[in-house]
Amino acid sequence: MTQDWHTPGHASFASSHAGKKPFETTQLAYGTQVLWPDHCVQGSEDAALLKDLKLPTAQLIIRKGFHKDVDSYSTFEEADRKTSTGLGPYLKARGVDTVFLTGLATDFCVLWSAVDARKLGFTTYVIEDATRAIDLNGSLAAAWKQMTEAGVKRIQSGDIQVA
């Protein structure tokens, strides 16, 4: 599982940049950053996993975006494209070769995670109806194009049979 786990005043928050509004962009050390409403501050209710989420077999929670000046859409690598979260080596050490992605948001965190999963050599599925998009200026269509080109497989929850 993953959790956005931001510091107060995180660089990805519009409120941290004078005169900026949510969904505008700014330049950070690693490139263009979309600015978001304040969200998922460490330890807050907003950052908590949904209490109705039942995943008793989950063994690891990746908390991401906890470096104040670096966002992390991907669960594999932070937005500076240098800092690993450790998830890729963790999965490989445990013999995992296939990744199924769900959650928020299709065109940001799911997109970046799916493309990184392919870069790391995982067979990668996005379960479309278990994700929701932001769809900012056509970002959803662009995300599917990018994921398809990266070899990500697009499936629906009904395509999965639970043994």
Ligand SMILES: [Zn+2]
């Ligand atoms: Zn975030």
